[in-house]
Amino acid sequence: MSVDEIKGKYPDVWRRFTPRETLFRYLWYGGIVFAAVWSLERLEIPWFYFLDAHKQAKDLIVRMVPPYWPFFRQVLDPLIETIHIATLGTIATVIVSLPIAVLSARNTTPNGISWLLGRFLLVTSRSVNTVVWGLIFVAIFGPGPMAGIWSIVARSIGFVGKLIAEAIEEIDKGTVEAVEATGASPMQVLVVGVIPQVLPVIYGTIIYRWDINIRESTVLGFVGAGGIGILLYSSINQFAWHEVSVMLIVIFAIVMISEYISASVRRLIT
Amino acid sequence: MSTSTTWHPPHLIPNPVYRYGLVGLGVAYVLWSATTLEIDWQRVSQGLPRAGDILTRMFPPEFSRWELLYRGLRESIQMALAASFFGMILAVPLGLSAAANLAPLPIYLLGRALLGITRTFHEVIIAIFFVKVFGFGPLAGVLTLVIASMSFIGKMLAEDIENMPPSQLEAIRATGASFPKLLLYGVQPQMLPRYLGVSIYRLDANIRHSTVVGIVGAGGIGQVLGASFSRYDFDFSLAILISIVTLVFIGEFFSNWVRARLR
Numbered sequence: 134m135s136v137d138e139i140k141g142k143y144p145d146v147w148r149r150f151t152p153r154e155t156l157f158r159y160l161w162y163g164g165i166v167f168a169a170v171w172s173l174e175r176l177e178i179p180w181f182y183f184l185d186a187h188k189q190a191k192d193l194i195v196r197m198v199p200p201y202w203p204f205f206r207q208v209l210d211p212l213i214e215t216i217h218i219a220t221l222g223t224i225a226t227v228i229v230s231l232p233i234a235v236l237s238a239r240n241t242t243p244n245g246i247s248w249l250l251g252r253f254l255l256v257t258s259r260s261v262n263t264v265v266w267g268l269i270f271v272a273i274f275g276p277g278p279m280a281g282i283w284s285i286v287a288r289s290i291g292f293v294g295k296l297i298a299e300a301i302e303e304i305d306k307g308t309v310e311a312v313e314a315t316g317a318s319p320m321q322v323l324v325v326g327v328i329p330q331v332l333p334v335i336y337g338t339i340i341y342r343w344d345i346n347i348r349e350s351t352v353l354g355f356v357g358a359g360g361i362g363i364l365l366y367s368s369i370n371q372f373a374w375h376e377v378s379v380m381l382i383v384i385f386a387i388v389m390i391s392e393y394i395s396a397s398v399r400r401l402i403t
Numbered sequence: 404m405s406t407s408t409t410w411h412p413p414h415l416i417p418n419p420v421y422r423y424g425l426v427g428l429g430v431a432y433v434l435w436s437a438t439t440l441e442i443d444w445q446r447v448s449q450g451l452p453r454a455g456d457i458l459t460r461m462f463p464p465e466f467s468r469w470e471l472l473y474r475g476l477r478e479s480i481q482m483a484l485a486a487s488f489f490g491m492i493l494a495v496p497l498g499l500s501a502a503a504n505l506a507p508l509p510i511y512l513l514g515r516a517l518l519g520i521t522r523t524f525h526e527v528i529i530a531i532f533f534v535k536v537f538g539f540g541p542l543a544g545v546l547t548l549v550i551a552s553m554s555f556i557g558k559m560l561a562e563d564i565e566n567m568p569p570s571q572l573e574a575i576r577a578t579g580a581s582f583p584k585l586l587l588y589g590v591q592p593q594m595l596p597r598y599l600g601v602s603i604y605r606l607d608a609n610i611r612h613s614t615v616v617g618i619v620g621a622g623g624i625g626q627v628l629g630a631s632f633s634r635y636d637f638d639f640s641l642a643i644l645i646s647i648v649t650l651v652f653i654g655e656f657f658s659n660w661v662r663a664r665l666r
Contacts, residue, residue: 169488172481179542189536217436224433260651261644262615264527265625268632273454275446352527355619356629369531381524388523 193374200382201375208364208383215360216387218278218353219346222285227339229286230294237294238301240309241327255298258291263349267358278359281350288349289342300334301327337399344388344395351384457637464645465638475617475624476646482544482616482623483609483654489545490552490609491602497553498560499586504572505564518561521554530616541622548612552605559601560594567593600662607651607658614647624650 150158235241236251266284274280304327312326328335354362361380368376416422466472500506501514521529526547533543567590575589617625624647631640 165488168484172484172488179540186536193532193536214440217440221433221436221440224429256652257648260611260648262611264615264618265628265644265647268618268629269457272457272632272635272637274450275443277443277446278440279442279447279450348523348525352525355527355531365528366531369535381528384528385520385523389519392523 196372196374197378197381199375200378202379204376204379205383208361208380211354211361211364212383212387214278215350215362216347218281218285218358218360219343219350219391222282222350223289223339223343223346225282225286226289226293226342227335230290230297231335233290234294234297234301235323235327237298240304240306241301241323251294251298255291255294258287258289259295260291261288263288264352264356267353267356271357276357276359281353281358281360284353284358285346285350289346292345293338293342296338297331297335300331304330333402336402340395340398344391347391348388351388460635460637461641463638464642465636466642468639468642471627472624472643472646475627475643476650478541479613479617479623479625479650480610482541482548482613483606485545486548486552486609486613487602487606489549490556490605491598493549493553494556494560494602497557498564499590501557501561502564504567504569505586505590514557514561518554518558521550522558526551526612526616527619530621531619534620539620539622544613544616544621544623547616547621548609551612552609555605555608556598556601560598563594563597564590596665600665603658603661603665607654610654611651614651 233251233254236243236247237255238251239248242248242251263284266287267280270280270283270287274283308330309322309326312322317325350360350362351365352362354360354364355366357363361384365377365380365384368374368380414422416425497514497517499514500510501518503511506514529550530543530547533546537543537546571593572585572589575585580588613623614625614628617623617627618629620626624643628640628643628647631637631643
């Protein structure tokens, strides 16, 4: 190897990226900028709306302050209903999602078809938003908390089931084999060998989902599925901003409290 | 204990009083909530036949109005892209200001408060406000998703910066670097891969959420879906639902692929 060759191979100036890497990096950047510009151009956003947006926002805030606190009495019942929808929905989710999780874990599913079925249920449940599920269940059960509970269940199955299934796939095989060696039936293997190992994950996931569900159930009312959302929507449509601000503060409070409860319980059990 | 021949697994809560007390509380709660909920049982009992009716009217899914469907989906994707892009940019100052080891206390508190407020309110509530301020249409949806993305990415960023090993920051500070240089050489190299990963994940989350903000009139496929439901066009609704599930699936696949490439 001549000196020149070595010089070519080891340049004096250190560079972090090779030219090829640099090219690809700039291609990515270009792609991202292009995507952003394309998306904005086609959306035909009326930019002049922004001109008085700050005035509009200020106006809105002025109208919301001070909150009309006597309205809290009317908020209380829908608020409790919101919490009930989230909690009952989460409880029902436990019952429904466990069998689906067992189906979707490769090591506990009976065969390929049942595995596919489990995965399909999980993916469908996760892809459709709670509010969209709300539309469907309102069409089925009529407006009210029943539709709300079922939309919470329908969306939570995918979340809870997926996490439990992943936990089941990572359990210790030795325990399961030991239980199998005693001649236990598949059901007994499940109850004694598998479930106890994932129990902490189940509790953790459930309580975590519960606090997400509190947040979700505050908006279910927008499609008529019960809870505080119904009242919030009607107050907004009547431009009763003093009532709206009461409800926003209340929603903020319960979401914060549920997040705090969920975090402390999870810290306790793990 | 030696007289006992059967083995019992240890309980999660060792104290039986607390254990059964908790179960009792749970049962009492369910009974109480079930009685206070105003459920119209007569209407609910019609649910099963109604579900059957809706299902039969859903099949076969109607794809003949694909133009409307396509326009809605494209709008949703565009909303998600634009929102992720601007959310990503806005998340940087927010994340920096909400990191306790970088920002001075007043700015830190402000940043944390902003994160808390934007994160507690559901996207749909934020969307309604933007619809009131900017009128119906995708602009309200994009702004909603920008806020949601900003707070999501910002929170991740803030927590990552706080968990950063302090030695590198100290080393850069020791050279007498100014604050921008500290960010550029001390923080940026450590944060960039995670930041990009979270942003890409958020793109996929935005695609999912863009389908729902439309229900309150903030544009995208959700608006088409809401309209089809209120007109009892269930076969078209099913077509939309199938497209949404497909789109979400592709989005998830894309985001996983990109994140795998980012290591």
